Amino acid sequence: MTKMTNFSRKIRKYPILAKWLFLIILILSFSSWIYLIFNPQLLINIFSQNWCKDFELNDNLSCGEESLFTKNKFPLFQQGNFKKAVDFFTEQRLNNQNNPEILIYLNNAKLMQQGKKSYTIAIVIPINQDARGIAEALLRGAAQFQEDFNKDPKNPGLKILVVNDENKPDTVDKLAEHLLSKNDVIAVIGHYTSEVTKAALPVYQKNKVVVIAPATAARKSLFSGKKVLPNFLFRTIPSVKLQIPKLIEQLQLSQLAIKEKVAVFYNPNSTFSQSAFEEFRNQLGASKIIEQDISISKFMPRKILNEVKQQGAKALILIPDGKVNHYSFKNTLNLIDVNEDQLPMAGYSTLYDETILYKQNVKKLLIVVPWHPLSSPNKEMIQRAKQLWGTANIGVQTGISYDATLVLTKALEKVSISDSLPNQRLAIQQQLNNIKQVTGGASGTISFDNDGDMIENTSQIVRVIPTKCAISGAIFVPMNYDLTKLDCQQMIKNSKINK
Template sequence: MSQKKETTVLVLSLIITLAAVSAGFWWLTNNSGIKLGNLFKTDSSISEPNKDKSVEDRISLGDKILISGISSPPKQAGVEAIASKNYQSAIANFQAAIKVNRNDPEALIFLNNARIENKKSYTIAVLVPIGSDVNSSLEMLRGVAQAQNEINSSGGVKGVSLKVAIANDENNPEIAKKIATTLVQNSEVLGVVGAYASDVTLAAGSVFQSGQLVAISPTSTSVKLSSFGSYIFRTVPSDYVAARALANYMVTKLKQQNVAVFFNSKSSYSQSLKSEFVTAVSLSGGQVKSEFDLSQPNFSAAKSIEQATKQQVKVLMLASNTDTLDKALQVVQINRKQLALLAGDDAYTPKTLEVGGESAVGMVVAVPWHIDAQPNSVFARTSRSLWDGATVNWRTALAYDATEALIKAIERNPTRTGIQQALSSPDFSPTGASGSIGFLASGDRNSSVQLVKIVPGNRSGTGYDFVPVP
């Protein structure tokens, strides 16, 4: 091709690309919803590629849909109505949206917010990684939505309804810090549920701590969060607890001593679980023969298993995080049940069941809670009714507990300082989905973990299920 033709092609390609980008921007701008006043107005913006939304566009009380994948015409009509303060129309449309999709927690939260209208309310926020992990976001939001729905349906917190703001931090520490700054600056926000990943909670937590705004994470397990700050709590046990449960299972139940660990050196959660597991194995008399970093570009599942086998390893421990779960599942597939498998709670996903399949049968995973351990609890029965018979998992249960903890603390003293003092009180012990909710001086919850095993089954729809280990 001649130089002139090459130039022409490049110019045409550039024009087409610019047109496509412009069209995409127009669509995003015209489908992101209508802003709700200036409750979360901010000039902050995110400079990273594909993350140029303002913080205001990442927070919604019902004025914009954040989870576009479960939108519907009545839901869109609902956000437009609530933004224009036409609350009765908003209520009717969100009710219609829930009939379209019974399992949409965003619509239920917006419905409860619309019912409050302009009356006095207490506001909390929930940080979820919608942009990077929609499924986990939905799981967390179902717990928050259930708790909000229950308290508002029963008359509110001493007669005052609870309002919930949803914030999408995309599992990005920098975005989470900007959102945290906005929440701290808004005096109406009394507490926060979140964030999801440990790295994000650590980043946002520094802002919440300095701004004296309580944050309770239902899912961040890194030991770095223990005693991180007097305003930082969590309803999930730390990796210290999970690691010891897995190490004990390996030594006492599997009767094995030698193990290889797969982890992500770039993840605080993964590093934490790996380190705690290594220590726990050593204290139990076992030995970690190899450590394989899943984040390395030259990582090979086949070569890693080959090396582990030569070292007389009998157990593989998967301490992967969300970003490296695919590589961990490669290990599962190539292993083909030759060596026993253990894993941290990040592996508790439908993807593990679907991709791992028969090769994942027998894998033991440490999670904070499983519905089959308390199938007849009030929370379990209510959740099945609320979410169209669906079986919720530990992320939903512990997000519910985090919200319940904030509700009970607000009930004692509806101020930021009062909430922190209530949560820190030795006599604070409300009942949640997974039992009594009480916090140690470190901000950690005083609770244990539940070991579950992958077995053939029909409940998940993948042909395999997680069930409690007896």
């Protein structure tokens, strides 16, 4: 009390000092607010309840205000009525258990209702007519991990922003800029195709934001032409350099003599397809390759098939791009039809598609995929996926996006949730460079080399086998898989393949 009295006397004794103190406090307060205005990421950390509330509609980004698949709007979420939004999404999920977008929005709404401190990541997927199934499958992996991660009270919250890049390399850079302008996204999972990832990568590099690519398999040298340091691209999928030798080995073991020629059908304008073609050429030798463009509009499959046979082709290698080109995949399907199982066929995971299962002449088709649920070492993850989605058809893309989300959250363990956004982003990149390995993935253990590429070769060779376990009458299974282990009842329940 005596100290306060003495201080009051000093203030009365020195009125000029009091005025200066007041002025200094006023200036400091004003400066602080000016700093926050020009550094909005700090405001987001303080006022977390504003997250996603004022998002635009129809901008290919959604945290719960609209569906990017159906274009339906969800006004309860957009208006910030998160309690009712939780009830709404819960009911929607009861009616559509296999919908990953709804589950993500439900978990986002729960976190907003709880007001829990959370990290925000984005997953960028190709939602268009051709790649819709791929987009849904990628979402399932991230949604499954988010669901289980948020249920653990020891973890901070994990919010997921869903983004649609439309599988368009020409516009993805602007989309990436728009995404990062939200000032709360600490890292990105995506994209699906190598060419879209390549087009978006400079934006992430410039903003020092980590992007974990679950499906980008092209050689990294094709992304920039030179090494970019520090690296912000990490891949949770074996590159073509790891996958293609395994495919060639299986093809030569079963159907192709070592010295025989092959016809390689690919898109020379696709980052991925070009990369895969070059790996085949490196492995087999240029003299054994008959090169064909699968992406042209006036592709005549029967004529071209006869030509490559006359040139000595004893097998067909099919490498369409990831449905970026309008003709590439369709031309491949037509080529499969006219081949009528005469020549052995081998292809990449872009052929792991439901339309292949309805084809009659695919007995000699081998496909290399980065991972397959039937041979996954993580049986617990597979069982959880069956329970969560109500189907035994757990697709390839689901597993690899699950792994990407897992790796990202491992990096978050040593990132301060109260730190500034730029510091959080840099810390993630540093942690990923330092992490020796991550266990518990759908594919098992995941580790990176100095370039951010996955070290483990988890790829599998699959074939198409006829079965009553699916409406299509066929399913993809790994080579030498014991067919008596198939869970037919769950497969029939929802036989649409979740790629």
